[in-house]
Amino acid sequence: MKSPMLPADHHAAVQRALELGRFGRPEALDELVSLLAQPSNEVQRLAASAIGKLAPFGADPARAVAALAPLARTARHPQTQQYAIRALRAYGAAAAEQIRDLRDVARNPGARAYVREAAASAADALDQAAADAAARVRHRCQRCNAGLSQQEHDRAQAAFQRDYCNRCFDEVFLDRRRFEAQVELAKTVEARDGTLVQSAGERRIADWLAAHGIAYRYDAKFRILGEFQIRPDFFLPELDVYIEYWGLDTPQYKMSMYKKQTLYQQEGKRLISVYPPDLPRLDEHLTTKLRLFGFVPPAT
Template identity: 50%
Template sequence: MDRLKERALMTRAVVLGNSGEAQAAPELLALLSSPSAQVRRLAVSALGKLASVADATQVVSALSFRLRDPHPQVRQYAVEALTAYGAAAASALPDLQDIAENTADKEYNRRDAARAVETIKQAKRIALEETQVRCQRCNAIISADEYTRSSRAFQRLYCDKCFNEVYLRRRNYDTQIELNKTIQTDKGHWVQSDGESIIANFPKQHNIEYRYDERLQIIDGYAIRPDFYLPEFDLYAE
């Protein structure tokens, strides 16, 4: 595929996913057949973002097919997108279980697929009223959709009201952190202090890759946000 066309389709997929409109789904479904793995990956991701508005039956079927995509990252994003559909993605459980048990697949795909299976099964149980789950903030009984939404975003379960309050608080915190980043490192990153600048410059000077202030899932699947993470050594520093 022509590189300029590929870039245009990638951008289009992102725009459609961010639109929040159900009408965007048909075009995204068509993009799943693109010869470009990057276009397919972004189309899959965008469909996951539309989980609350798209026709779940049609989308889940298409996403399930992408679990057999030859590109591992497309499969990875399909797993994540299906998780967003919660109980509505129950038909994808056999395919997700296959990935979870497939030793030939990437470890991260197997791990995420196993987590998706548990999330979807629990959402299904809640939808069928076979079990009750309560908000861990206000103790209200939460719906299957609320369970799916909060379990993907946090390590705690919230009703929609508490989710929005916690999410807003976290967004405001993230904004303040970004405003505090006023010192530029040799690598071009903006950090919060002279001490962080010194730490950041050391791996740069020794050709060691590092990530700064990123959310990472490196401890039993839980998201953490270390100041520095060195993937080559699987080390993080605060």
């Protein structure tokens, strides 16, 4: 959906929301709340996300929850609503009064599936946070739900930015080490900018992105979608876009592909899929898709 804001104003607001979300300064909350009032779905979405990121840094929870709650109940765009719901979740017990409204959203047949799922998950999390606050349990393991000591919490946050008990921490650590070793061994194809990728198709995409001045992260580690861990082929941080190259045609690969595509859809992520038949017209394919997400091709 096209923003009703002037292009220059829209770009400035988007960049400001991204900037405020990166630095974790609680004093940025007031400015982010004002950005929530902008008539742009993208600006609202990024501002809501940034407000959620401020939760661990001491942002005023009452102010944050009051600003997010209306968008969590209803928003012009479903992704904005989803991001507001997820941001509310970050405020834990402070957002417990929103549980009933979130349950209503989760039961609303008119809402997108990924919005309903986000609302149901957030309501459950806030319910647990309220119970933990009453029992003075500050953190729980995300795998087994055991209560954590402060030492376990600090250790897991430092390593994974997640909460794991010591037993689950060791299991996750070993699983990730094995998986990362397998992936790194498969990176044998070098793109023009020196990035090692796993196939000629991925090299074509990396070269195209570099040639167009688009910053990307290749095989970014363990981005979380719902309860699943994924490694997108390419993540474009400035556009908040994911690119996956589906280069194989085996039954097992296709099952994995469909599952991953479903996760992206459920989470409302901006995904561009590239298949081998797209490679001969890669410039047209990526330019057309990225235009939908705010990419402006350089003048020739």
